């Protein structure tokens with residue numbers, strides 16, 4: 307894979323299509339120490355499609371991924387099948403079929419692997435059984451007594467697979483709609499809420515003074531739970547506390563915690579205020595959007611704002627989970643609701659950092675749900691579309707069935723919470739998700755490049771230097787940087803231009819520090835490659851050693867480094883228009 311990746315750019319440069327040889331490559335990463343287990347995706351910013359003399363589009367950096375995504379397959383079909391290509395809908399259908407067939411092949415080979423390894427098979431089966439049992443147990447508590455829920459789900463899945471196999475897009479759409487929209491919609495007709503009180507005495511809600519968070523707090527109080535309201539403004543917290551007691555009765559227990567999540571908050575600050583409570587439900591709702599409708603990465607917002615957004619949308623969730631999960635695990639029951647967003651599902655330009663934080667929330671919830679399978683603690687993520695709150699007031703949308711009020715949204719989400727652990731929680735948003743997926747298939751561009759091997763940062767640097775680019779190597783250890791620089795010189799010749807910068811991305815680095823080091827360089831390629839993982843196999847969330855500080859380092863290294871470097875380098879690329 308890495309050989310293939312490195313060859314393609316060289317070919318295009320040799321043909322004179324690119325002037326990159328006079329430009330600088332900026333490559334940062336722990337250059338020689340990727341753990342052997344590292345296998346994450348490395349997403350490069352795609353280079354714009356070029357129009358050659360024959361009028362055909364070529365992309366010099368088009369690197370084939372091992373597993374083409376569905377949109378990518380559609381794009382490939384669109385680009386390659388010539389004048390007699392089938393209509394778009396059929397192409398998408400064909401792509402879905404190919405993707406489904408690939409998935410089925412994968413499933414078969416996985417099954418074979420499991421059959422050969424009974425211990426692994428047992429572990430997976432137990433995990434799946436626990437997850438299924440927990441969600442099933444939860445379902446009949448107060449909602450429809452859907453005894454056959456899992457049979458229904460299985461039947462729909464089989465139908466979906468069949469329709470994918472037979473590449474009939476209409477059937478795919480119908481079965482998706484029935485499964486993802488129809489079934490939860492039926493549940494919304496129920497009058498009663500699940501029995502959240504059975505999980506514990508208290509519900510903790512972050513971002514509880516307004517919008518969706520306030521509605522969750524009201525619903526939890528109506529279910530008979532004490533509520534802990536967490537938000538930044540003491541006055542508004544007091545007024546919401548009064549409103550809740552008026553609504554749910556003066557005996558409703560309310561506790562207030564005033565915290566601004568855009569700051570780095572000590573775990574003890576939160577724990578000390580929660581440790582005496584029996585917490586049944588934790589709702590990580592707080593979220594920071596853009597102050598106006600423009601979330602352009604460079605022009606409006608700036609690094610400091612984006613760092614605040616990451617702290618408020620991501621770090622708050624890690625902080626609250628670190629504070630509350632240990633007691634839930636001990637009591638063997640509890641529910642965590644993490645607030646994602648439909649923006650993570652779509653390619654949301656002009657909201658890049660916001661959408662990415664929500665993708666983090668979704669991925670984190672999904673992994674944690676598996677990690678806690680069998681412990682009695684359920685982790686879920688909800689991904690709404692537009693809900694009528696002050697967060698979207700700049701968009702000028704009025705309340706409608708498409709943009710429900712926070713109360714309508716929350717009621718719908720809580721009633722359907724047991725159906726699909728990660729869903730949008732509201733029937734119209736589920737439908738919108740389906741339309742978005744189909745739209746992405748129809749109108750997608752080829753936007754993703756993936757691939758990663760051990761020591762990939764170092765390989766990039768070597769290959770780019772061999773192509774005649776000057777390279778800037780960034781890593782935390784000066785000695786190792788010098789060694790890699792020598793290695794590159796031995797490979798690319800003594801005249802190779804190499805600059806090294808020793809920087810530890812787990813620290814909070816000021817933008818100016820980076821900018822000043824890059825001054826005067828014309829940067830043609832930025833490879834945001836740095837990434838850190840767990841020191842040994844064992845990334846369990848509550849494992850000792852994997853504490854909040856460690857998780858914060860991971861976020862700074864894997865997320866903040868990318869926002870930092872992009873903020874430093876993109877303006878000059880934008881100026882030079884390449």
Ligand SMILES: NC(=O)c1ccc[n+]([C@@H]2O[C@H](COP(=O)([O-])OP(=O)(O)OC[C@H]3O[C@@H](n4cnc5c(N)ncnc54)[C@H](OP(=O)(O)O)[C@@H]3O)[C@@H](O)[C@H]2O)c1
Nearest residue numbers: 513515516517518538566567568592593647692693695697
């Ligand atoms: N509205 C939508 O269309 C939509 C769609 C998808 C996902 N979401 C997600 O849903 C969640 C709630 O959104 P919303 O629309 O209800 O937002 P909202 O109306 O703006 O309410 C946000 C709440 O969070 C609090 N808050 C904001 N920044 C804070 C900080 N730094 N520290 C502590 N508390 C803070 C606010 O308190 P103050 O009183 O101090 O401002 C308020 O209580 C967010 O995670 C959002 O990303 C919303």
